[in-house]
Amino acid sequence: MSTQSLPGVTVVDHPLVQHKLTLMRDKETSTKTFRALMRETATLICYEVTRQLSMDEVEIQTPVAPTRAKVIAGKKLVFAPILRAGLGMAEGMLDLVPAARVAHIGLYRDPETLEAVEYYFKTPEDIADRLVIVVDPMLATGHTAVAAIDLLKKRGVRDLRFVCLLASVPGVETLRAAHPDVEIWTAAVDPQLNDHGYIVPGLGDAGDRTFGTR
Structure with a gap:
C-alpha cells in the first residue's frame, strides 16, 4: 500500500490489486470477467480502508481456555454505493464485512453539464452514528462524489x-476541495479527463462494463 503524492489519497498498490486493475482496463475483458474482477478488487481495497478501525477487547472461551480477544468497536459500518456502478464494488466489500449496513445513493451525471442529478437516497436511520464508506468505481470529475457526500453530511454523517x-x-482535487475531511482509497490515479468527462487512460464506463449495457 502506498500514499499518492496528492494529499488525502491512498493508492492500494498490492500486486493483486494492480494485476486485476490492468485486466479491467483491457477493452477485450468480458462483462462476466469484468464484474468478477470488480468484486474481487473491491474486497482487497476494503481490507485496506478498514485497517485502522477501532478495536475493543472481550472475554471469550476457546475450546481450551478463557481469554481476552479483540473485536471491532462501535456500530456496524455502512457501505454507501453510488448507483448503479457502485453496487458491484459493494458486493465485494460485503463479502469481507457481511454484517455491514448498506445505504443507496442514486445519482447520475448529466451528459451536457457533467453535474450530478439525484434520483434516489435511502440510508439506515442511525447513519449519523456510523462510519460510512462511499463506494463508486470511478472518481472522474468528482461532481457525483461531492454530491453523494453532501447528501450524507446533511443526514449528520461525520465519519x-x-x-x-x-x-x-x-x-x-474537486472532492478534496469540497470535503477535505474525507480521505480517498483507490487502485490508481490517472492524470486527466477527456471532453466527455471520462478518465484517461481509464477503463471506460464502469457501469456499462459491469452490466453489459454498451
Missing part, C-alpha cells in the same frame, strides 16, 4: 471515507 477503483487528478 466518511471514499473508495473507488480508479481516480483522476481533477476528480481528486
